Amino acid sequence: MKKSKFCNRAYLTCGIPRSVSFPSIAIYKAIYSFGGYMSDVVAAVDKAVEDGVDILSLSIGPSAVPTGPAAFLNILEMELLFAVKAGVLVVQAVGNGGPTPSSVLSFSPWITSVAASTTDRKYNNSIVFGNGQVFTGTALSLPTQEGLFLPLAAAEDVCNWNETCILARNCQRPEPFNRSLIRGKLIVCTFSDFIFSPTSVDSIVSTAQKIGAAGFVVIMARGRSSEFLNETTSTLNLPLPGIVLSSREASEAFWDYYDSHTLRTKNEVVVNFGACARILDGRHAVYTGKGPSVASYSSRGPDVNNALMQTADVLKPNILAPGTSIWSAWSPTSQSDQYNIGQDFAILSGTSMATPHVAGVAALIKQKHRHWSPAMITSALMTSAMLTDRSGELLSAQVRDGLIPATPFDYGAGFINPSHALNPGLVFDAKFRQYIQFLCVVPGVDDESVQRAVGIGCPTVRSDWCSDLNTASITVSNLVGSRQVIRKVTSVGSTEERYQVVVREPAGVAVTVNPQAFTIQPDSSMILKIMLEGREIANDYTFGELVFNGDKNHVVKVPLAIFVSSTL
Template sequence: MDKTPDAVPCNRKLIGAKYFNKGVIAYLKSQNLIDELSLIVNSTRDYVGHETHTLLTAGGSYVSGVSVFGSGIGTAKGGSPKARVAAYKVCWPFHNSGGCYDIDVVDGFDQAIHDGVDVLSLSIGSPPAEYYDDTIAIASFLAIKKGIPVVCSAGNSGPSMASASNIPPWILTGSSLSRPLARRKLYPLITGAQVKATTASADDVMLCKPKTLDHSKVNGKILVCLTGDSSRIDKGMQVVLAGAVGMILCNDRFSGFKIIADLHVLPASHINYNDGQAVFSNPMGYLIPPSSKVNTKPSPTMAAFSSRGPNMVSPEIIKPDVTASGVNIIAAFSGAVSPTGEPFDNRTVPYMTMSGTSMSCPHVSGIVGLLKALHPEWSPAAIKSAIMTSAIISDNTMNLILDGGSPMFAPATPFIYGSGHSAIISDNTMNLILDGGSPMFAPATPFIYGSGHIHPTGAIDPGLVYDLSPNDYLEFFCANGYKEKNIRIFADENFKCPVSCSIFNFNYPSIGVQNLTGSVTLKRRLKNVGRPGVYRVRVRQPEGVKVSVKPRVLKFWKIGEEKRFELTMTGAMAEGQIGYGTLIWTDGKHFVRSPIVVSLGLF
């Protein structure tokens, strides 16, 4: 550990920090805000915490004794703990400025490429657009041409379908998986309805809005608040000002099972809608020190907020690509902002829990960094393929990963409904009445987790990879019918589209077919990056689709050798139908797995 001239400890982890503000300054000048915010926009200092958290998730060193107010205590590290890191500040989320301006993003990319970074990690995004209209798509392609892998977040617009952002095939896109007090004493637990101020409405007090609580009735109790209308942190502030010792934040029906681990200003717990119903039926509560539960089952589960496919621009490219941990992630935090970001909160913390695909992205970026260090000769596409084809789709119960954004309910029993609703036990769909207190979740699909949950050990030695060159991406544009003027944004002047090219011959590690109404043949090629071996194919066919592969055996004699195969799909899909399958090439040790998605009429 070295000391700077100002005696600040320095471990040489952060080797670069630059800011890019032409776009935001132009905006601030147009709003007459530049004088007020001139200090902030002329600094790389992190005034939100997001930048610090994501940067150190990707490349933070080993640190012992990390916790957030006693929760999750243990040793923390980033995905590439021995990496050097550099911060390029291109977003400015304040005063409704829109956050990220095209010119600032492009300038940041240009500088990072010029500096010779090995991996670019971007926990930012925007709604899907044609690639020639997408700033991140254009700038990231420049990085790919220089051999720099680019990893981006898929977005937090789930569980809505077709919500994934950062969808270009050269970007590796990640979705998200979920993951001292007083002595033990029993406290009265009350709802807003019991402590309503004289002038407050019944609806407002249940939401714990300002000036709705009778402080004399709240003091010394645990207050139950419903989510909605105001921020979760603001609700806690109103509760603590009223004199409560704790808060239980209950989801309404709309929020359902979406739980966020905020750092509140008082002891608090966020619970789902069904658990909230139970709280209302047993209004007493304890305040106990925080603890961490490990080895929970089933785990992992897809986060409800994680954006999903299908890909709105290129349906044949399955997005997201992979999934990684992104819920309640503990990582370093900025000392320039409070943990809640609220003006009334004067606390600072060295570590913080945050959730979102912004947190998933740097987990993947860290793995990309490790692979690039181990295999410097691999292209960005080869690294991406290794991560995708080695990903896993089962949880720790050996069942398919579940989708936390699709709660289902089991049929109720006579212990729940007695003799039924007016002696009727079926609902208006003529099925058994469901039990709203027994949520289950449907298995996730490739539109939710892509190729699966990242498995770093498998990615180190994938056996085979689906490789791509920058020229392959240009031919991908040709196959998509892009005009020459649009392709020129990405290509050199001397590039010309081939006489014929097909989207089905694009060598992507996952396999998507949109609007299958008969038969289609796809061509792929595999490169050996391991020992010589004989690989045989296994196929799980999508429902209603026949899949044939030729040849069914591939023999590799040396590293770098490439073999081609054809995949023919035949079937007649119904309108709106989606079929999921799997293609695996294996030599008995390696399992090179690709998801198959076949559909008709999704757009």
């Protein structure tokens, strides 16, 4: 098989074998630090299903997703579809390509795709300049010697003076530097755009160690600063003093201080490095009490494109869970992170860290409701999710310039709520044949392709739209005039309950639900007809919500994401 790179952490975890009454975990190694082979991943999934697991937790994904209808028919998606057919819930990291739109790597409707949020755990470090100014940054690092201020040297001022000096500013390679000039100093590395990442820090650390720097400071280039850098840099466990400063205030203050204390010749050659600083200990957590935001790195919807260059009628991601600054078990023999070699635990960030949170909650649901299908568990997770934090503030999303109001393409149905997910009231179920029907109506997918991929032909009577798949969300990527969407809810409550449907309409869309009120018995189902009517073309998705309020205190929420292409 062709070697395929996978995003996130290099392991595949499967949990809760069906043969036991208590949760247990089975781990199948399929990926290495360099990536892996699709055949190994497929073999691992096959073995996990054969062993009787209930939940597949996949902190892996393809390095890129193909556009077009073939995306849903590739070998990994088909393997996971057959795992779902066997009763296994698949929970997969949505990817770390955010905040770019349509960057999701987990996109099929039979998979529960997990976005990552920030947490209130922060590892803030501080730097003290020689003039007494103190600024807060990020990175888990050792401090410089207590009370000792070290000279600061901008990377371009300690390189070998030739054409490589401009390239030296980001400190990604040791070759351009004059080691006699930098030895014992704090090297100052700059970035002029939003290309900063943990890989960048790895290169800076390697460069600093090779050229003899005492530590490093990362700051935005002169005149270009951001209030925000990728959250995954905040948990890097550094082997030498280092700090990342991302605020505009810190950037401007640093350059004013550095330039005023650095003596240069007429040719701009530095003859005296007068600016100095010391870095404090950044290894102590601070708990802010702030609610979660969608992390900048978390991949965003909408979903993949079909043959007509419309995004699929599938809401991705599905759910949001903690993914930043997560303490995780770590193999001491792992070579994938040079700073954690020999460690049993590591602090990590990414959608890979959010995924096990959701898999764990799903395992608790499965333990309580042994006969629930994967779709029912996903529905319970989604319809019970939270859109506000404990203070009542709506969820926000990190972007390159700060925070903005979040949408379902950032967080799916919302932030995971474990206790409510155990008792959702109503669920939306879907079986293997419904997923086949979905594939058969994806624009550009023909019956023969479906037959080849799954071994089953398309039904004679089929749905009209992908949006008719019975999921706990409604997404329409191309609303022309009006469309009726069908949903079937099943009561999982213990007593008869009456529900009233409240509609929060997306901008430019009229929404009616029939019936708008209904009484339902335990284990009974109800067909709902949702009419969507485009009233105004917005040239983008607009978002709304259906809320089912039960008289036994169940609240069931269904997100709406609609793109109006034309009105009646």
